[in-house]
Amino acid sequence: MTSDTLSGWTIVFDLDGTLVDTAPDLHIALNHCLSEAGFESVPFESIRHMIGQGAKAMIEKGLAFQGVSQATTEVEPLWQSFLDYYEANICSKSRPFKDATRSLEALTEMGATLAICTNKTQHLAETLIGKLGLTSHFASICGADSVPQKKPSGEHILYTVDRANGSPAKAIMIGDSQTDERAARNAGLPFVYVTFGYGPAPEQWDDTRCRASSYVEVMDAIQSVASP
Ligand SMILES: O=C(O)COP(=O)(O)O
Ligand SMILES: [Mg+2]
Numbered sequence: 344m345t346s347d348t349l350s351g352w353t354i355v356f357d358l359d360g361t362l363v364d365t366a367p368d369l370h371i372a373l374n375h376c377l378s379e380a381g382f383e384s385v386p387f388e389s390i391r392h393m394i395g396q397g398a399k400a401m402i403e404k405g406l407a408f409q410g411v412s413q414a415t416t417e418v419e420p421l422w423q424s425f426l427d428y429y430e431a432n433i434c435s436k437s438r439p440f441k442d443a444t445r446s447l448e449a450l451t452e453m454g455a456t457l458a459i460c461t462n463k464t465q466h467l468a469e470t471l472i473g474k475l476g477l478t479s480h481f482a483s484i485c486g487a488d489s490v491p492q493k494k495p496s497g498e499h500i501l502y503t504v505d506r507a508n509g510s511p512a513k514a515i516m517i518g519d520s521q522t523d524e525r526a527a528r529n530a531g532l533p534f535v536y537v538t539f540g541y542g543p544a545p546e547q548w549d550d551t552r553c554r555a556s557s558y559v560e561v562m563d564a565i566q567s568v569a570s571p
Contacts, residue, residue: 350454352569353482353509355500355532357518358461358468359394360540362443363475366390367436369398372429373405376421382409391541395520396494397462397487398425430467434474440539442558447480449562459484460503462493462522482507495522497529504530515568517561521545535564 359365366387373393374384385393385405393404402421403413447457457480461468465486472478483506487493490502504514516527519540527534536548538556548554553568555561 346452347454348566349450349569351510351513352454353456353458353504353507353514354450354565355458355460355503355507355514355516357494357516357520357523357540358459358463358471360391360519360542361440361517361523361537362459362477363437363439363471365437365471366394366541368429368432368434369394369401371435372425372432373401375428376402376425377405377409379424380416380421382406382411385409392543394541395462395522398422398429398464398467426464426467430470433467433471437471437475439475439477440558444477446558446562447477450565451480455565456482456507456509458482458503458507458509460494460500460516460526461485462487465489482509495525495529497526497531500526500530500532513569515565517555517565524548533568535561535568537561 356362370387370390385408389408393401399418399422402418402425406416450457459481463486465488468484468486483503485503485506490499492498500516501511504511514532516532517535519537521543524534524545535553535555536545553564555564
């Protein structure tokens with residue numbers, strides 16, 4: 344790809360499962376809040392599909408996994424306990440996916456503007472990206488509580504693009520879940536689905552052009568969308 348190929352384009356990344364492999368730290372923090380409330384742990388293999396709709400939804404799924412109904416358990420105190428623990432340990436094991444950082448640098452060299460649209464809270468998203476030393480790559484970072492409606496609302500992505508001074512007509516969403524795909528569709532943006540994240544995969548996702556199993560393929564997919 345030559346330089347300036349992506350001039351005027353805004354590339355919007357999901358965070359958990361797309362840019363950063365956060366599952367190990369989320370898993371420890373989820374089990375911390377569950378055990379404080381007297382519940383069993385959730386095994387690591389089961390947590391992947393609990394990520395993607397924010398921490399509260401993850402805790403609710405963790406409880407449901409134990410057969411605990413929300414009618415009998417208040418999620419709010421568990422959520423507070425999760426947030427305190429997770430904030431203090433947010434970057435113990437979380438690392439960018441292979442080649443992600445290099446790809447951010449390359450995209451910027453090609454003239455793209457980069458942004459993050461995540462269902463993490465704003466504060467946690469900024470804290471994690473800061474601790475990983477990635478903040479300077481992004482023109483905007485928009486967490487779930489920075490907008491009236493989080494993903495799968497398209498508004499969340501459109502707000503993120505706007506905050507980055509971009510245009511939805513030249514923007515691409517990269518994500519690892521059905522939530523991201525629906526948000527991109529609601530916003531009218533092309534979507535690149537990464538298969539190395541946490542899913543669940545978008546339903547009836549057969550567009551091989553926009554499926555990426557590595558950051559090398561993410562770069563190819565962006566190129567094919569931006570200059571078909
Ligand atoms: O925290 C979550 O559950 C999801 O976050 P994501 O939108 O960055 O995948
Ligand atoms: Mg995700």
